[in-house]
Amino acid sequence: MKKNLFVFIFLIAPFLLIAQQKSNETPTYKNKKASIQDRIDDLIKRMTIEEKAGQLNQLNGGTFTGPAANDTGQKAKMQMVRDGKVGSFLNVIGATETRAVQKIAIQESRLGIPILFAFDIIHGYKTIFPIPLAEACSWDIPQIEKNSSVAAKEAAAAGLHWTFAPMCDISNDPRWGRVMEGAGEDPFYGSVVAAARVKGLQGNLNDDAHILSTVKHYAAYGAVEAGREYNEVDISRVALWNKYLPPYKAAVDAGAATVMNSFNVFEGVPASGNKYLVTDVLLNKWKFKGFVVSDWSSFSEMINHGYAANGKDAAYKAISAGSMMDMESKVVIENLPQLVKEGKINVQQVDDAVKRILFYKFKLGLFDEPYKFSDEKREAATELSKENKAEARKAAAGSIVLLKNDNQVLPINSSAKKIALIGHYAKSKEDMFDFWIGYWTGKPAVDDAVTIYDGLKNKYGNAVEYSEGYNADATTSDALINTAVQSASTADVVLVNIGISGKMAGEDRALAYPEIPEAQIQLLKALQKTGKPIVALVSSGRPLVLTKIQPLVSSIVQCWILGTETGNAVADVLSGDYNPSAKTVMSFPYAIGQIPVYYNHFNTSRPLPTDKDGNWFSRYRDIPNAPLYPFGFGLSYTTYSYSNMQISNPIMERTDKLTVTVTVTNTGKIDGEEIAQLYIRDITASIIRPVKELKGFRKIKLKAGESKEISFVLSGKDLSFYDGTGQMHLEPGAFKVFVGGDSEHVLGKDFVVQ
Ligand code: GLC
Numbered sequence: 001m002k003k004n005l006f007v008f009i010f011l012i013a014p015f016l017l018i019a020q021q022k023s024n025e026t027p028t029y030k031n032k033k034a035s036i037q038d039r040i041d042d043l044i045k046r047m048t049i050e051e052k053a054g055q056l057n058q059l060n061g062g063t064f065t066g067p068a069a070n071d072t073g074q075k076a077k078m079q080m081v082r083d084g085k086v087g088s089f090l091n092v093i094g095a096t097e098t099r100a101v102q103k104i105a106i107q108e109s110r111l112g113i114p115i116l117f118a119f120d121i122i123h124g125y126k127t128i129f130p131i132p133l134a135e136a137c138s139w140d141i142p143q144i145e146k147n148s149s150v151a152a153k154e155a156a157a158a159g160l161h162w163t164f165a166p167m168c169d170i171s172n173d174p175r176w177g178r179v180m181e182g183a184g185e186d187p188f189y190g191s192v193v194a195a196a197r198v199k200g201l202q203g204n205l206n207d208d209a210h211i212l213s214t215v216k217h218y219a220a221y222g223a224v225e226a227g228r229e230y231n232e233v234d235i236s237r238v239a240l241w242n243k244y245l246p247p248y249k250a251a252v253d254a255g256a257a258t259v260m261n262s263f264n265v266f267e268g269v270p271a272s273g274n275k276y277l278v279t280d281v282l283l284n285k286w287k288f289k290g291f292v293v294s295d296w297s298s299f300s301e302m303i304n305h306g307y308a309a310n311g312k313d314a315a316y317k318a319i320s321a322g323s324m325m326d327m328e329s330k331v332v333i334e335n336l337p338q339l340v341k342e343g344k345i346n347v348q349q350v351d352d353a354v355k356r357i358l359f360y361k362f363k364l365g366l367f368d369e370p371y372k373f374s375d376e377k378r379e380a381a382t383e384l385s386k387e388n389k390a391e392a393r394k395a396a397a398g399s400i401v402l403l404k405n406d407n408q409v410l411p412i413n414s415s416a417k418k419i420a421l422i423g424h425y426a427k428s429k430e431d432m433f434d435f436w437i438g439y440w441t442g443k444p445a446v447d448d449a450v451t452i453y454d455g456l457k458n459k460y461g462n463a464v465e466y467s468e469g470y471n472a473d474a475t476t477s478d479a480l481i482n483t484a485v486q487s488a489s490t491a492d493v494v495l496v497n498i499g500i501s502g503k504m505a506g507e508d509r510a511l512a513y514p515e516i517p518e519a520q521i522q523l524l525k526a527l528q529k530t531g532k533p534i535v536a537l538v539s540s541g542r543p544l545v546l547t548k549i550q551p552l553v554s555s556i557v558q559c560w561i562l563g564t565e566t567g568n569a570v571a572d573v574l575s576g577d578y579n580p581s582a583k584t585v586m587s588f589p590y591a592i593g594q595i596p597v598y599y600n601h602f603n604t605s606r607p608l609p610t611d612k613d614g615n616w617f618s619r620y621r622d623i624p625n626a627p628l629y630p631f632g633f634g635l636s637y638t639t640y641s642y643s644n645m646q647i648s649n650p651i652m653e654r655t656d657k658l659t660v661t662v663t664v665t666n667t668g669k670i671d672g673e674e675i676a677q678l679y680i681r682d683i684t685a686s687i688i689r690p691v692k693e694l695k696g697f698r699k700i701k702l703k704a705g706e707s708k709e710i711s712f713v714l715s716g717k718d719l720s721f722y723d724g725t726g727q728m729h730l731e732p733g734a735f736k737v738f739v740g741g742d743s744e745h746v747l748g749k750d751f752v753v754q
Contacts, residue, residue, distance in 0.1 A: 028042035029043035047354070049337045051084040052336075053332055054084045055113070055354045056332045056357070057085060057333040058090060058118070058293065058325050058327045059088075059089055060089070061101070062074065063097055082109050084109045088117070088325065089101065089117055089118070090118040090120075094379070095378075095379045096376065097159065102371060103371075105370075113358070113361070113367075114361055114366035116357070116360070119160050119162075119441070121151050122163075122167070123147070124150070124445075125158065126388075127392050128448075130147075130563055131181070131560055132165075132181050132182060133184060136182070137558075137585050140395075142196075143395055144395075145196040145197070145200040146391060148166075150388050152209060153210075156208055156209050156210060157375060158383070161364055162211055163212070163213060166193070166198060166213065167181035168216065169182050170182065170185060170190050171586075172222075172586065173596045175512060176228075177229060177511065178506065180505040180506060180561065181506070182222060183247070184585025190247035191249070195250045198255060199254055202255060205363055208378075212257035213258070214256065214257075214258045214293065215248050215259045217261070217264075218262055218278075219240065219266060220233050220266060221263065221271075229509070229510045230263050230264075230508075232264055241722035242721055256290060257290040259293070260294070261292065261295055261323055262298075263298050265307075272298045272321070273299075275321040278321045279321060292323050292325065293324065293327055296328050297328050299314050299331050302318070311329075311335055314329070315335040316335070316344055319349065325353075389564060393569050394569075396569030397569040397572045399562060400562075400580050400582055401557075401558040403546070403556040403557070403629050404635070405554070406554045410576070411574060411576025411637055412493050412574050412575055417463060419460055419465070419493045419495060420465050420484075420487040420488045420491035421456055421466045421497070422497070423469045423497030425452070427452075427468075429451055431539060432446075432449040432563060432564070432566040432567075434505035435503065435505060436506050436507075452570050456571050459575055467480075467483045468480055468483075469484040474500070474520065481526045484496075485530060489532070498524070498536055499516065499538045499544065500514075500517070500540050500544065502561045513592060514589075516545070521552070525552060527552075534554060535555040535574070536549055536557065539560070543629075545588070545590070545591060547628050557574070579638065579672040580634065580635070581672060581673035582634050583634035583741075587627040587630055588630075589628065590624055599632070599743035600690040601690060605618075626744070630743045630744045632742035633742040633744070637672065638671070638704065639666075639668045640664055640674045640741055642663070644709075647659070647661075651751070651754060657713050659711055660712045660713075661711040662711075663708070664676055665702070665705075665706070665707040667705075670704055671702070671703045671704055672701075674699070675698070676739060677739065677742065678694070678696035680692070680695050681737075682721065683734040685729075692738065695712075695714060696712040696718075714737070716730040719735060719753060732753050734752055735752065736751075737751060
């Protein structure tokens with residue numbers, strides 16, 4: 001007996017005490033003082049394979065409070081949260097909704113792992129900014145970063161932790177509805193913009209005003225054949241590395257937290273299951289430390305592609321390729337535990353993916369303050385603030401591209417007594433926006449829009465006389481045309497808002513005819529007969545073919561889709577309160593048959609000479625090779641000249657740098673901002689190189705009559721290109737360097753790399 005007592009007191013009791021103490025201790029993963037790594041390592045050990053699969057499972061959310069709480073489907077999703085089978089929701093928005101769901105995750109699941117709430121904040125959350133393509137035309141990188149930081153701040157106050165932006169897809173096909181989401185056709189510029197958008201969205205991820213960004217759609221989704229949505233991509237590795245990958249890489253290098261698989265295939269394998277893209281390039285070559293999320297059901301859509309036999313095969317192929325979180329297809333949550341149990345998927349690979357996701361949940365502070373982003377007061381105070389709308393107005397004015405302005409019809413003369421404003425879209429709030437303002441969540445950003453009509457009334461009051469000119473469906477009638485003509489005939493200025501609805505900009509909005517509708521051309525022809533100079537205000541989320549309207553109007557103002565402050569921004573430009581400075585980052589095709597047309601094309605074996613005619617050249621017989629308006633083009637109310645271009649060393653050693661200087665002069669009477677561009681050409685190389693490649697730009701303020709000497713420095717890296725393995729090469733030989741105000745009107749110098 002005594003012996004047992006002794007054993008108990010001195011051998012067993014201490015262990016029981018320690019065990020008791022330990023069980024009372026906070027587990028490491030909940031210990032705020034422990035390092036993130038220690039907390040992750042502790043947590044992963046505690047998780048079942050089902051809970052690990054849960055972290056790789058993202059579901060579409062919607063609302064869960066109020067009447068929705070009784071919805072069977074929503075109740076089932078909440079049960080999955082309680083079971084630890086959901087790591088993230090998309091489309092759960094607002095402080096109230098996110099807090100309600102987070103509470104269930106924290107208080108009613110076994111480990112209390114917080115949920116990541118994601119939403120498509122493509123160009124603003126409540127304050128809507130210009131579509132990314134328009135914003136990119138500003139070439140104002142600090143403003144572009146600022147726009148994203150405003151969007152992040154509004155979203156972060158509404159319970160959101162993560163957005164699926166920036167879209168980094170290079171595209172030169174305006175048939176594709178999603179060109180509106182990117183930064184145009186150039187990989188160098190697309191890279192600079194992608195990095196700025198990541199920085200704007202994420203900051204240092206150490207406050208409650210920034211959110212996780214997503215590099216999408218990885219990879220080369222902008223190369224969809226014929227511009228058709230969800231179509232396949234068939235490009236070489238040389239094209240992949242030189243034209244499409246640079247912006248994704250720049251965004252990853254800028255610290256993007258996540259990367260999204262694209263819907264398309266590369267080399268016959270869907271991006272979601274493409275080991276070359278995900279593991280070889282993204283994870284191994286680029287050392288990406290964040291996590292990969294699929295596009296909407298792109299894992300299970302590998303079945304449609306004909307690459308996966310069923311859900312289990314799709315889950316196996318996605319995870320094996322290095323992909324991680326499954327958006328909405330559910331194949332991972334349904335099959336991963338079994339795949340691990342069968343030894344088909346190595347649990348280490350699952351743990352690596354789960355740890356990457358947990359890292360960002362710890363980084364955002366969600367384990368310690370799970371509701372810090374779901375703050376109703378901050379939400380109300382932040383959204384649509386005066387400051388945010390002022391930024392949106394500035395960004396929108398800076399995005400407007402002046403394509404034509406014969407006889408300086410613009411800016412509107414201050415003596416104008418009557419301004420005829422014609423066009424259905426000009427008064428249509430919803431046409432100030434595109435698809436990506438979250439209609440599907442009922443987020444009514446539309447009500448806050450300042451239409452073009454509102455903006456002109458704000459600026460010119462009763463001088464503005466409005467007529468519809470054409471219907472919402474872009475049809476017209478004699479009555480509509482006659483009313484418009486009558487209004488125009490007694491006006492000092494005739495503004496006609498034409499184009500296509502903002503609702504035709506975005507996903508699943510491919511157009512075989514990206515051009516001005518026939519009825520609007522009919523309207524313009526009738527207006528032209530009044531003899532009044534006509535100003536066309538073009539609303540579109542893509543470069544439309546403007547060739548037919550070009551001769552009918554004196555001025556063409558590409559207004560894109562500008563968001564909440566559209567009207568005020570358009571009025572600021574038309575009045576001259578803001579001298580337009582934007583330059584297009586996508587070529588405007590001369591004809592649909594010319595698509596894809598882009599500046600950084602190859603020379604071909606028989607380039608069409610500019611100084612002579614003849615036969616057997618690379619050309620069309622019915623239209624010019626050149627686009628109507630080239631990449632980098634945009635007018636101002638003033639004019640600029642480029643002179644005295646110099647290069648530091650016509651012979652450049654491979655390790656040298658080349659300095660290019662040029663004098664830019666504002667030769668007009670109005671102060672303005674000019675976007676000077678620098679291009680190179682590698683004349684002869686082991687693989688053909690484009691006739692021009694953008695490698696630098698400067699946005700400079702110049703007062704009327706002022707000149708400034710600007711300089712660019714080119715390194716060997718700037719002159720290099722990738723081979724199909726992703727290896728960079730700088731090859732000796734002849735180069736040209738160009739500077740100018742767009743990709744066609746340039747000064748040039750030759751130099752040699754040896
Ligand atoms: C869509 C888009 C993607 C978006 C995602 C979530 O299909 O392709 O860009 O982020 O689904 O809405």
